[in-house]
Amino acid sequence: MESTKQYKSCNxxxxxxxxxxxxxxxxxxxxxxxVEVGWLGFSIFNASGKRGKERTQDRIIDAGTVDQFKPGQVKAIAQGQFYLSRLEDGRFIALSRVCTHLGCALPWNYEKQAFVCPCHGSTFDRQGLATRPPATRPLDYYRVRIENGVIMVNITTSVGRSGFSSSQTAGV
Ligand code: FES
Known part of the structure; x- marks a missing residue:
């Protein structure tokens, strides 16, 4: 016991x-x-810089000017392989032409004023909402913005959704 005490207090x-x-x-x-914390910070900063660069490499399509579209009009934009739909309220939505059932390419049926899938008969309205099964999910959309009256569509990636909201559209 005493020896342990001596060991601890040994100077x-x-x-x-x-x-x-x-x-x-x-x-x-x-x-x-x-050094590790510094390296981690540098890595995070570098990764966000790369993401910023990727953003500047987005593929943007000039889909025309606002005055070229009437409310209710749907037009295929072959250059970007999407549909530009001008809704009744004058806002625009860019819709994927890929059916959300099994991926067939959708034509716009002018007489029915709907997208009618040639594969299994699903239909979608001008907002891209599924109106007849077997498809149940709305068409994906692309981000749209309007600059000086020109409709710009970002076709880098389509965006899936479960319903319609005005945030998916752009207006003047
Ligand atoms: S792929 Fe369109 S309804 Fe089946």
Whole structure:
């Protein structure tokens, strides 16, 4: 019992090298941790920079000017392989031409004023909402913005959805 007490409180000269080694080890660990935190921060910053670059490489299609479309009109934009639909309220939505049932290409049926799938008969309205099964999910859409009266559609990726909202559209 007494010998243990002596060991803990030992302040002998031979224990100093061990203490300084532990201090050195502790400093090395802290330095290593600081370097890792710095590297992690750099990696995150670099990754967000790359994402920013990718954003500038978005594929944007000029789909025409606002005054070329009447409310209720649906037009195929062959260049981007999508439909531009001007809704009754004058806003625009860019719709994927891919049926959400099994992926067939959809034609716009002018007489029926609907997209009618040639494969299994699903129909979609001008907002892209499924109106007849077997498809139940709305058509994907592309982001639209209007700049100086020109309709710009970002065709980099289509966006899936479960319903319609005005945030999927753009207006003047
Ligand atoms: S692929 Fe369109 S209804 Fe089946």
């Amino acid at each position: 002998c000269p031979h224990s100093r090298p061990r203490r300084s080694f532990l201090q050195w080890l502790w400093t090395a660990c802290l330095t290593l941790a600081a």
